[in-house]
Every structure is written in structure tokens, then in C-alpha cells.
Amino acid sequence: MSKPMKTQVAIVGGGPSGMLLSLLLAKEGIESIVIERSSRDHVLSRIRAGVLEWTSVELLRRAGVGERMDREGHVHAGTRVAWRGADHMLIDSQKWAGKPFMAYGQTYVTEDLYAAVDSIDGLVLDECDDVVLNELLDNPYVTFKRQGEEYRVDAQFIAGCDGYHGVSRQSIPDTVLKTFEKVYPFGWLGVMSETPPLEDLWYVQHERGFALASQRSPMLSRYYVQCPITDKVEDWSDERFWDELITRFPPDIAAQITTGPSIEKSIAPLRSFVSEPMRYGHLFLAGDAAHIVPPTGAKGLNLAMSDVYYLWRALTLKLQTGSDELIDRYSATALDRVWKTERFSWWMTSLLHVFPEHSAFDHRTQAAELDSIEASEHAQAWLAEQYAGFPIEDWG
Incomplete structure (x- = not known):
């Protein structure tokens, strides 16, 4: 016999995406349960990204977890690029895009989020095995095993924040899901x-x-x-x-x-990966469950946070007013930003890495492209805008 539980939003995955979503929903008075397959110690020990776009900084502040970030994070006006063993330039995102960025490790972000969720007695169930998502088109629920007991969590919506190898994306039928990978x-x-x-x-x-x-x-x-x-x-x-x-x-x-x-x-x-759509019935994908970017552009965590922003606003509107407007737009809105970010991360990776098939011609054209960027304020402005991050649509 399964142990029954009920919530408004079941969040599968206790990484930064899932925890941020849980915290933001709680601030709107919306209940959630986070279901994580690993132990908390494992989640908190993972070494990941360390660069936050300013939109991510502001979102974390909005969630109430900016105190340590603002105290210990390092704000940068831009980033530097070097090539040919001697040449280097500053890509000034503050000057050209009006936005700095912050160096603050994802490990610290996750610690801050867990502490904040704990402070409001948020429910996070870790070490959950055999997680299965059920009846996603009608009356969704999640089943799993934990500490020898079987659980069933009924919810109005399920947020799949469980990463590339998680069960959420795999729960969407192959007849619906399209994937793109490099x-x-x-x-x-x-x-x-x-x-x-x-x-x-x-x-x-x-x-x-x-x-x-x-x-x-x-x-x-x-x-x-x-x-x-x-x-x-x-x-x-x-x-x-x-x-x-x-x-x-x-x-x-x-x-x-x-x-x-x-x-x-x-x-x-390194890989580039996108799955479409990011919604199936009452299931919504966010973060690495839906897309992966090569780390060259420092976009993985930031892209996940923009997904969480869109999903938070969409679920809040639906659960507080009954309006489907934003949840119906979620996948298309998120994917628009995803593909622009994928393109930039692919471009940065192609420009700065040595590929096995590269010839001497390829090496020279890479250096020539960097020379061209250095020589053009327009090119530097374009690169700075891309690196600073694409705008997040303001839904009020």
C-alpha cells in the first residue's frame, strides 16, 4: 500500500532549478513537494557552473537568497579573451549591454536555496528510487520508493527539473518528443x-x-x-x-x-541538446531535463533559471486565477530563449576550440575572426550582449 500525499506542484529534481521553483512558488502561497533521487549531501557536493547573468542574480534576490551571493560573489564588468598566444581583449558587457555578471559558484547557490527552503519548512524528499510519472494528460501523480516505503504524490502539475538523465523527459511519448543533439x-x-x-x-x-x-x-x-x-x-x-x-x-x-x-x-x-516540446499535458520540463549547452558560454545554470522564471509565473497565474494564458505559452517562450542561447554557446565553442578535423586554414580563420572582433566596436557590442544574456520577457 502506497503512502498517499497531495500537493499543488510535484517537483521532480532537487538541484538548483527544482529548489528555486519550490521557493518562488512558496512565496506565492503555492504548495510543492520536491522529489530527489540522490542524497542531500550528494546534491550539495556537486561541482558545477560559477557565472551568473544579471537576470539570474536578480531572480535569486527576488527569491530571498541573495544575501551571501551579494556578500561573497565577485561582480565583473566583462570577460577577457586571449588568442594567438599573445593577443587579448576585454568583452565589456557593462559598457555594451548595460549589465555586469557575477562569479558565484553553483554549489553555493544550491546551499543557499536548501537553507531557504528549510527555513520555511519546505518538503524535500531525497533518496527516492523508482520514480514514475503517471497520467500526465489527466490526473497526474508521482510514485516512488523511499526508505523501504512506497509513496504516491498527487498533484495538479509536475515540474521536471531532474536533469538530462532524469525520468521526466523520458516520460513524454516518443511520438510527441523531438530531440536535437550535437x-x-x-x-x-x-x-x-x-x-x-x-x-x-x-x-x-x-x-x-x-x-x-x-x-x-x-x-x-x-x-x-x-x-x-x-x-x-x-x-x-x-x-x-x-x-x-x-x-x-x-x-x-x-x-x-x-x-x-x-x-x-x-x-x-561537451554536447548541445534540446528536446521539444517542454510541456506535455500537466508535465513541464525545466533546465537540463530539456536542454544542455556546452559550458563555453557559461549559460547552463542561467538558462535553467530563465525556465524557472517562466514556469513560476505560468503556474502562479494558473493556480491563483485559473488562467491558461502563460502555461499555454510556456514551451514556446522558453524554447525561443533556449535556441538563441544554444546558438551562442555553439558559436563560442566553435570559435575557441581546436577540432580534430581542423586544418591550418581553420586555425588561421579562427584567429582572423578574433582579430575582426577586436577591431570592431560593433562586433564587441554584439558579443557582449550575447554573453550578458538574452532578455527575459517580463510578464508583469
Whole structure:
């Protein structure tokens, strides 16, 4: 016999998307239950993105979780791009787009969201197995097992925030779901170190491959180098990583990098992925459940937050007034922003990485394109606007 529960919105997935949605709905007086397959410790320990668009910063403040972010996050007016081993420029998003961005790790965002949901006694059920979404066109409910008990949660709506490998997208029939995917022939080797980061975020195009310098706090740095997708973490000692990173940076910037023992090291594959539609009956997809972007444009978490914004406003209008206006527009509105962001992330990835099939001609045209951007204020303004993030439609 299943243990019955009832709520207005069942949220499948306890990552930042699901927790932010739960918190925003609670501020509207709307009940939700979050159902997460992993343990809380696992969710909070995941190392993810670290760059927030200003729309994401404002949304987190609106949710009431901006205090630590504003205290510890690092506001940047722009990001720097280097190429040809010497040339570099500032893409000034403050100047050209009127918006800075903030370096603040996704791990911290998730911690802040969990603390806020706990403070209002929000219900988060972790370590849930065999999660199944049922009757999505009529009377939706979620079944799962937890601590040896079977549960059934009846809800008016289900929000699928459970990531690329989650059950939510897989619950949409193949006759309805369309998917689009591009897999890149390389990965990113990422290293976290307790060292002071560079003052700016750096994107580096080099003949040996892409490199990136990011930051999480004044004494926590995050660096990446492009590597073959067949490489394993064990292939990369700390010494090899630092040597490769410093080789790819311009010498004057490389001299400012402080090396040290890694405290986390991993290799992430790169892909572009979109599923359509983002709504099926009473099920709504958000974040990585619906789309993946290569991390080059720092868009993954930000795109998930824009989904949450649209879904929060749509569910609030429906549950408070009965109007279908925004839930009927949710998928199309979210996908419009998704595809624009996918295109930008693909473009950045193509411009800054070395592909196995690249010839000497390709390498020269990449450098020429960066030269052209440096020489044109219009091109810099366009790039800054794209990097700062596309506007989120204001639904009042």
C-alpha cells in the first residue's frame, strides 16, 4: 500500500532549478513537494557552473537568497579573451549591454536555496528510487520508493527539473518528443584549487586547445583545459595540468597564475541538446531535463533559471486565477530563449576550440575572426550582449 500525499506542484529534481521553483512558488502561497533521487549531501557536493547573468542574480534576490551571493560573489564588468598566444581583449558587457555578471559558484547557490527552503519548512524528499510519472494528460501523480516505503504524490502539475538523465523527459511519448543533439569531439578537464584566482575570467584560444580561468571565491580557483574525450583523470597529474594551462595562456597572464594542489579534478564531455516540446499535458520540463549547452558560454545554470522564471509565473497565474494564458505559452517562450542561447554557446565553442578535423586554414580563420572582433566596436557590442544574456520577457 502506497503512502498517499497531495500537493499543488510535484517537483521532480532537487538541484538548483527544482529548489528555486519550490521557493518562488512558496512565496506565492503555492504548495510543492520536491522529489530527489540522490542524497542531500550528494546534491550539495556537486561541482558545477560559477557565472551568473544579471537576470539570474536578480531572480535569486527576488527569491530571498541573495544575501551571501551579494556578500561573497565577485561582480565583473566583462570577460577577457586571449588568442594567438599573445593577443587579448576585454568583452565589456557593462559598457555594451548595460549589465555586469557575477562569479558565484553553483554549489553555493544550491546551499543557499536548501537553507531557504528549510527555513520555511519546505518538503524535500531525497533518496527516492523508482520514480514514475503517471497520467500526465489527466490526473497526474508521482510514485516512488523511499526508505523501504512506497509513496504516491498527487498533484495538479509536475515540474521536471531532474536533469538530462532524469525520468521526466523520458516520460513524454516518443511520438510527441523531438530531440536535437550535437556531440563535440573533446572534453574539458577541470581543476579546483585553493589558490587566489586571476582578477578576471579568461577564455583562451590556443593551437593546443582551449583554456579557461574562472573563480569561486577569493581563495578558490577553477581552471579548465580542452582535452581528448578519451582521456581519463588519471592521465593528468597536477604537474601536467598546470604546465598545459600555463602554456596556453599569454605569458604575461600565465605569470599571474598561482598553482597548487588540486582539491577536485574531473573531465566533462561537451554536447548541445534540446528536446521539444517542454510541456506535455500537466508535465513541464525545466533546465537540463530539456536542454544542455556546452559550458563555453557559461549559460547552463542561467538558462535553467530563465525556465524557472517562466514556469513560476505560468503556474502562479494558473493556480491563483485559473488562467491558461502563460502555461499555454510556456514551451514556446522558453524554447525561443533556449535556441538563441544554444546558438551562442555553439558559436563560442566553435570559435575557441581546436577540432580534430581542423586544418591550418581553420586555425588561421579562427584567429582572423578574433582579430575582426577586436577591431570592431560593433562586433564587441554584439558579443557582449550575447554573453550578458538574452532578455527575459517580463510578464508583469
